[in-house]
Amino acid sequence: MNYIFFILIVGSIIIGAINGKLQDVVNAVMSGAELSVKVAFSLIGIMAFWLGMMKIAQKAGIIDWISKVLKPIAKFLFNEIPSDSPATGDIAMNFSANAFGLSNAATPFGIKAMEELQKVNKDKTSASNAMCMLLGMNTAGFQLIPTTVLAVLVGVGYENPTEIIAPTLLVTLIAFISAIILSKIFQKLWKPQTEEIKGGENE
Amino acid sequence: MSNFLNLISLWALPVLLILILTIGLIKKVPVYEEFTDGAKEGFKVAINIIPYLVAIIVGISMLRASGAIDMCAKAFAPVLNLFHVPAQTLPLMIVRSLSGSAALGVFSDIANSLDPNSYAVKLAAIMVGSSETTFYVLAVYFGSVKISKMRYALLVGILADIIGIIAAVWVAHLMFG
Structure with a gap:
């Protein structure tokens, strides 16, 4: 992450200077910083709402129940988390919210799942295999209906917007399954996590 | 259906x-x-992810402003011509992993500037609809639990995005080509 951050910032400045867009790049620092806080603040309300709902679901035993039902799948995908961890339920909620296009709800569920996974993580500064799998599933963006895209298409007068749904679903499914397979492969190839080193340095 | x-x-x-x-x-x-x-907890979580969001969003805003994405698009254009991929969809392929709002912006641009029923618009729609902003997801999820070593998560995200782009081109060609 350190290198990516360095390359993003320094690379942008150099390329911006070459392209004569240095002023734009400097302005982007300001607008980007402002935007990040806006994004975070816009999450507070919806995050609070869903975390509240999740708490009820947890106390009512719904999350445990989902975890139990999905145990076989979870065991395959997230083989290192304990079978009684509520993470499975959170992950299921995260996945369903994504699938139904409720990305606002998906984020709090995902974060809740990350917190549960962090509890059973060996090294608190590095991502466990289960975390990487969850992230892989999320970055692939599996969604049944691309609602925003449909809205744009309708707006510009596209004749038959719904014809886009099936191909999009197929593509997103391919990406989603690839992400799972890739995570499984990298789990085997990548250097395994070491036990926690206090104050461990970043890569 | x-x-x-x-x-x-x-x-x-x-x-x-x-x-x-x-x-x-x-x-x-x-x-x-x-x-x-x-x-x-909502407030705490949202505040916790701010530093990570600032790092990633500022970096990506700078990258977009620098014109690097257009340069990449130009460099890749000959390869894409080979596969009959419309050049207009190129910036979209790069931007969709970086920023959701930017991807939607580029997509609206394509949809508004071209014939709404053209092949490029269909391909662009599939590409945007089938993706999630990899960098944003990584920043928020890992930021919320303060993980700095992502291990192979980013690699998986990017490879899955590339596979998604290839799949989009292939499916669009099959259905609308």
Whole structure:
């Protein structure tokens, strides 16, 4: 992450200077910083709402129940988390919210799942295999209906917007399954996590 | 089929809320107290992810402003011509992993500037609809639990995005080509 951050910032400045867009790049620092806080603040309300709902679901035993039902799948995908961890339920909620296009709800569920996974993580500064799998599933963006895209298409007068749904679903499914397979492969190839080193340095 | 899917999308959230609250009451959970107790966390989580969001969003804003994405698009153009991919969709392929709002912006641009029923618009729609902003997801999720070593998560995200782009080109060609 350190290198990516360095390359993003320094690379942008150099390329911006070459392209004569240095002023734009400097302005982007300001607008980007402002935007990040806006994004975070816009999450507070919806995050609070869903975390509240999740708490009820947890106390009512719904999350445990989902975890139990999905145990076989979870065991395959997230083989290192304990079978009684509520993470499975959170992950299921995260996945369903994504699938139904409720990305606002998906984020709090995902974060809740990350917190549960962090509890059973060996090294608190590095991502466990289960975390990487969850992230892989999320970055692939599996969604049944691309609602925003449909809205744009309708707006510009596209004749038959719904014809886009099936191909999009197929593509997103391919990406989603690839992400799972890739995570499984990298789990085997990548250097395994070491036990926690206090104050461990970043890569 | 699509009507049915739309219906599910519309009802997913209301049904979920009814289920959670009803089961909560049946199990004698003090729903109001538990709700407000859980909701308290919302503020903390949102504040926790700000540093990570600032790092990633500022970096990506700078990259977009620098013109690097257009340069990449130009460099890749000959390769894409080989596969009959319209050049207009190129910036979209790069931007969709970086920023959701930018991807939607580029897509609206394409849809507005070209014939709405053209092949490029169809391909662009599939590409945008089938992706999630990899960098944003990584920043928020890992930021929320303060993980700095992502290990192979980013690699998986990017490779899955590339596979998604190839799949989009292939499926669009098959269906609308």
